[in-house]
Amino acid sequence: MKPRVRFAPSPTGYLHIGGARTALFNWLYARRNGGVFVLRMEDTDQERSTPESVKAILDGLQWLGLDWDEGPGKEGPYAPYFQTQRLATYKKYTDQLIAEGKAYRCGCTKEELDARRAASNDPGWKYDGKCRERKDVPATGAVVRFAMPKDDGALSFTDLVLGKITKTHSDLDDFVMMRADGIPLYNLGCVIDDHEMEITLVGRGQEHVNSTFPQLALYRALGWEAPQFAHFPLILGPDREKLSKRKHPEADVMLHKNNGVLPEALLNFVVRLGWSHGNDEVISVAQMKEWFDFKSVGKTSGVWNPEKLTWLNQQYLKTLAPEEIAKRVAPLMGFDDPRFVKLVLAFRTRVKTTVEMAAAFRPYFEKGVKLDPEAAAKALTAEGKATLATVADALKALPTWAAAPIDEALKKLAESTGQKLGVLAQPLRVAATGSMTSPGIGDTLEILGRDEALARIDAALK
């Protein structure tokens, strides 16, 4: 049977890093095994779901390159892919379960429940079953609860990453599966859709292992075979708690995009949080698709490590085609220019993000340069200016303005005067860039162009 997996986010905010990795793992599994990757919107929380969030999630996945085979915008045979458009299906099965005595209407209000919960003084309070045997609960205004078997049986499943997990019925309760208005809760919607959409494997974060049990109970009540499950380790914030939107700004996928992180790097970073392939660190998407396997997914939660993300980002800055990087920096510059490629080559080992890269490019497109006072004081002393003047004369005599001849001329000059190259290069660097640091002096001057470079030198000489 063809593997069918899904990513089923709740559109209540931007795409979360944890969600992105869940999507990635499922996507990789589908791609690796010739399966289908389904995107389903679990928008049953009317309070919090918004169209903006749907768009944000779609945009995030697209930016990462995680394309779905069925879902919003790709209506397949199991459409629709928004749960709020599937209400009739949920009603059908809910009615069936009620008729069979496997579910019942409950008229307890939220307030009554809260009161009883508070009175019990039990942090793990479970629904007391008050409405379970009542026959007089009106159909309107009542929620539907699942009637958990009261025997001493148990539910268990073999998780693809965690192994066998078991829970007894007595640890479960009569959870609410449908609201009074006919909108299902998570467990119900999830089970019915996964079955209806013929999902063969459910891959999600470990925060869902406990909810797997009520879902298993539902599968059994409905007489359905449950899919396979794989629960991925959590991604933790610096405080060692589950990465959450509230507490951890880095949970936002798009924040990283805005910070100049490449999707390749983010995917690489996130795939290594919980999954490994021997000692490999820099892993392309193509390699992930070839290697990904639930057997190599670890059980332990991983802590978000910004330094490693940054390092990975630079690895991609250094190895992706310069033309490609240039294309991605262009929007940050607000314009395109053929010199971007040379600038990429000059700066890719010196910056960590595309944002830093754009900032580094900027001075090369301005007339003149503001000198860093400290650098000027160091390199543009009277003595420095004297050597700069000599250097300038040599440069002006150059027939071709390019890195190689410039470097060569400087070397020759240094040899003839017995000076170290640095003595010549630093005043020149400060004059040309205003700073004590820059790419190689030849490259720097070439990219600047003869006219601008000489103009800056003359300005520094004054």
Place this chain on the structure above:
RNA sequence: GGCCCCGUCGUCUAGCGGCCUAGGACGGAGCCCUCUCACGGCUCAAACCCGGGUUCGAAUCCCGGCGGGGUCACCA
């Protein structure tokens, strides 16, 4: 607190009974390269949570303790 899961350098991890005086990567320290800054190369510091078993032999298997996380909603 109940239940569930987990426990190798600061962090991500390799390891799946002998190959481990525990390997790699990020980060840190140092050296080299060098026109500056980077990049790169080399070196160093740094871990098997604790205690019992099982075994000729345990980071690897079992039990207990401790520690961490998750979950207990008409959120997902």
